[in-house]
Amino acid sequence: MQYLTEQDLMARCGLGQGVELHLSPEERLTPSAQELVNNRKIRILIVSGDGRVARDDGKAVHPLATEERPFAKVEKTEAQTHLNGTEMVTKEHPRIWFRGKVDSAIAAAILVQTQLQPVLAPELQGLLADLRSWLGWAMRCEVLDEAVPVLSMGPFSREAVRRLACHPEELGLEPLCPDAAEGSIFTLLNWLRAIIRETEVAAAFAFRKQDGTLERPDILELLDGLSNAVYAFMLLVKAGDRAWEPYKPRGDRQWTASKSSASALISERVRRSLFSPAWNCATGRQPVRFRVLKSRIAGSFGRARWPSRRSRTWTRWTSQTATRWLPMCAITRRTAIISCAAFTNVDGCETNREAAFAVNALGARNLAMAAEEIGAKLVHVSTDYVFSGDAAQPVWEYDLPAPRSVYGKTKLLGEQYVQQFCTHYFIVRTAWLYGYAGNNFVKTMLRLARQNGGVTVVDDQLGNPTNAADLAHEILNLLVTKEYGVYHCTGEGVCSWCEFAAEIIRLSGIPATVTPCTTEQFIAGAKKQIAPRPAYSALENAMLKATIGNEMRDWKTALACFFENYKPEE
Numbered sequence: 001m002q003y004l005t006e007q008d009l010m011a012r013c014g015l016g017q018g019v020e021l022h023l024s025p026e027e028r029l030t031p032s033a034q035e036l037v038n039n040r041k042i043r044i045l046i047v048s049g050d051g052r053v054a055r056d057d058g059k060a061v062h063p064l065a066t067e068e069r070p071f072a073k074v075e076k077t078e079a080q081t082h083l084n085g086t087e088m089v090t091k092e093h094p095r096i097w098f099r100g101k102v103d104s105a106i107a108a109a110i111l112v113q114t115q116l117q118p119v120l121a122p123e124l125q126g127l128l129a130d131l132r133s134w135l136g137w138a139m140r141c142e143v144l145d146e147a148v149p150v151l152s153m154g155p156f157s158r159e160a161v162r163r164l165a166c167h168p169e170e171l172g173l174e175p176l177c178p179d180a181a182e183g184s185i186f187t188l189l190n191w192l193r194a195i196i197r198e199t200e201v202a203a204a205f206a207f208r209k210q211d212g213t214l215e216r217p218d219i220l221e222l223l224d225g226l227s228n229a230v231y232a233f234m235l236l237v238k239a240g241d242r243a244w245e246p247y248k249p250r251g252d253r254q255w256t257a258s259k260s261s262a263s264a265l266i267s268e269r270v271r272r273s274l275f276s277p278a279w280n281c282a283t284g285r286q287p288v289r290f291r292v293l294k295s296r297i298a299g300s301f302g303r304a305r306w307p308s309r310r311s312r313t314w315t316r317w318t319s320q321t322a323t324r325w326l327p328m329c330a331i332t333r334r335t336a337i338i339s340c341a342a343f344t345n346v347d348g349c350e351t352n353r354e355a356a357f358a359v360n361a362l363g364a365r366n367l368a369m370a371a372e373e374i375g376a377k378l379v380h381v382s383t384d385y386v387f388s389g390d391a392a393q394p395v396w397e398y399d400l401p402a403p404r405s406v407y408g409k410t411k412l413l414g415e416q417y418v419q420q421f422c423t424h425y426f427i428v429r430t431a432w433l434y435g436y437a438g439n440n441f442v443k444t445m446l447r448l449a450r451q452n453g454g455v456t457v458v459d460d461q462l463g464n465p466t467n468a469a470d471l472a473h474e475i476l477n478l479l480v481t482k483e484y485g486v487y488h489c490t491g492e493g494v495c496s497w498c499e500f501a502a503e504i505i506r507l508s509g510i511p512a513t514v515t516p517c518t519t520e521q522f523i524a525g526a527k528k529q530i531a532p533r534p535a536y537s538a539l540e541n542a543m544l545k546a547t548i549g550n551e552m553r554d555w556k557t558a559l560a561c562f563f564e565n566y567k568p569e570e
Contacts, residue, residue: 005140006033006133020045035136039113039129095142098206101199102139108195109135112188119185120237127154127233131226138199138222148218151225156232158225164232171239172485172543174423176231186234193230199223240483240547336377336479339367342411346385349407350531356410364414368421377424379475384431384463384490386412389534394464394494396540397486405531415486426478427486428471431537432500435468436566441497442559445504446568449512455505459498459516463537464490467558474544474551483547488539491555503556507563 004027020043023029029037029044037044089096109132117125130153141148151158168175176182178190200223207215214220342360343349349356364380371378385408386401403409418425434440448455466489474489495503498516505512523530544550553561 004028004033005030006036006137009033009036022046030136030140036129036133039132094202094206098142098199098202099139101195101202102135102142105192105195105199106132106135106139108192112192115188116185123154124233124237127156127229127236130154131229131233134222134226134229135196138219138226141222142216142219148222151222151229153229153232161225161229161232164235165228168235169419171235172483173235173238174484176234176238185237189230189234189237193227193234196223196227196230200227336379337367337371338379338381338475338479339364340381342381342383343407346405346407346531346533347528349410350405353406356406357413360407360410361413361417365417365421368418368425371424372422375424377426377479378418378422379426379428379479380415380418381471381475382415382427382429383408383411384429384534384537384539386415386429387534387537389461389536391536391538394538394540395488396542397488404534407531408534424482424484426475426484428475428478428489429487429539430466430471431490431539432463432465433468433471434465434562436562441500442504442562445501446508446510449505449508449510453511454513454515455501456515456517456522457498457501458519458522459496460518461533461535461537462494462496463534464492464494464539465500465555465559466491467553467555467562469562470552470558474548477548477551481548483543485543487543488541489544489552490539490541491558492541492550492552493555494538495555500555503559507560 004023009021009029021037022045025046036042109128113125113128113132116128120128134151134153137148140146151161153161156164164171176186178186180187200220203216203220203223204214207217207219209215341363343352343356349360368378368380370376384395385405386403387395387399387408388402388404390402391399401412401415403412415427418427432441434442445455445457470491471489478487496516498514502514505514519533519535541550541552544552552558
């Protein structure tokens with residue numbers, strides 16, 4: 001007789017929902033393997049050597065019995081039970097107590113599975129099934145005196161589980177504390193975590209030798225890992241679909257957030273809370289108010305406009321320098337602060353490093369400290385220049401920054417200061433930004449086209465043109481959530497500066513030519529120092545897709561909308 005464990009089943013088939021598994025008449029399933037089969041609704045067929053179906057069952061074996069150690073038929077009293085297949089002990093034996101705790105943990109896991117199955121995404125349901133199976137492994141390995149396999153949960157290794165549990169900030173979250181305000185899902189999961197912790201304590205007593213050493217440290221390590229796994233699971237539930245982004249195919253641009261996540265409903269709630277006073281009054285919610293900080297050297301986003309969204313609750317605040325934000329911010333109590341001030345002259349940063357450091361780094365630090373002091377949410381607008389530009393496909397939020405210019409280095413330092421000094425932050429990286437106010441690439445191309453009848457633009461630098469109105473809208477969507485972390489927020493689609501310029505000229509109707517050139521040719525003809533630019537500056541809006549939903553338009557569509565409302569006198 002051959003007994004198949006969960007690991008055996010995983011090696012034999014993919015264990016997807018509703019698959020069919022063939023066993024020989026000599027094969028049987030352990031209880032934990034049977035439970036896995038039941039959870040995944042796998043059909044078991046007993047197939048004979050000639051290929052005929054002998055029967056349709058896949059019966060489990062008794063957990064205390066093996067082929068070498070059959071179950072002992074020994075009479076026992078009501079105060080006794082089997083420690084193994086041949087030995088009887090009283091029911092107050094520490095190992096029997098431990099097994100009772102494991103039974104309780106398994107029962108709790110099954111209850112949580114049952115209660116949460118209708119509201120969890122399939123990936124999360126699979127993790128719960130894995131958790132239940134690992135509890136069965138704890139029982140099996142103790143009873144049969146087997147070594148515990150290396151813990152894993154779906155795509156997460158034991159090391160990944162531990163890291164998730166210890167570093168929730170990597171998911172843009174704060175450490176979770178048990179609280180009724182978190183809702184029933186987290187209440188159930190926290191209860192399960194507590195049960196597993198109790199089981200771990202029972203194991204510590206059951207396997208402690210007289211000399212103080214542990215007889216089964218592998219079982220204690222497994223239970224400790226499962227306790228961490230439940231906490232990590234709670235974080236995954238709170239993070240929603242963004243937690244699964246690293247495990248999604250990078251080329252799948254059509255993937256959207258799961259409907260099981262409450263964040264999928266954010267967009268409509270944002271519009272109501274921001275732009276409908278009647279809805280605010282009906283629901284008892286206070287209107288969301290934001291403060292926009294803008295220095296004299298802020299870019300076009302500092303004065304973003306959109307014709308269809310005039311009734312906003314923003315207020316203006318002009319500061320002379322970014323380093324004066326702290327005392328000015330401390331006098332007001334606002335829900336959120338949007339910081340769009342920066343030293344954006346990339347070439348100027350190379351020659352004026354002190355100013356770049358003061359504004360982009362120290363200014364961000366001071367504002368982060370102020371936001372933390374008054375309990376405000378902070379939106380810090382950053383840039384694609386924090387990356388090297390060596391990528392061959394759009395860069396994700398988890399890719400490592402490697403700036404090459406002073407501008408990029410000081411902006412990255414500003415991001416790090418925000419993460420260090422502020423709890424409730426949104427770092428929003430954007431690129432190739434243009435708007436109705438301030439100087440930008442679109443206005444420069446229009447001016448040169450009118451003056452010279454043509455423009456020469458590099459065609460070996462790629463990125464995402466971004467309408468400032470779209471960026472502003474997405475930031476407002478973020479602000480009414482608690483989905484803190486680092487976000488990329490750029491127009492959809494990738495093009496070169498030359499392609500961007502050609503589309504600008506076409507939409508403007510100006511009779512001008514667009515001539516491509518290389519970066520080397522442009523630098524050779526420049527009359528000033530040119531800071532290094534990222535050759536490939538495209539960003540992937542992965543976090544937006546995984547949390548509130550990506551509402552950034554295709555760059556050509558957004559540019560056409562810009563020209564529909566653009567007036568040169570503005």
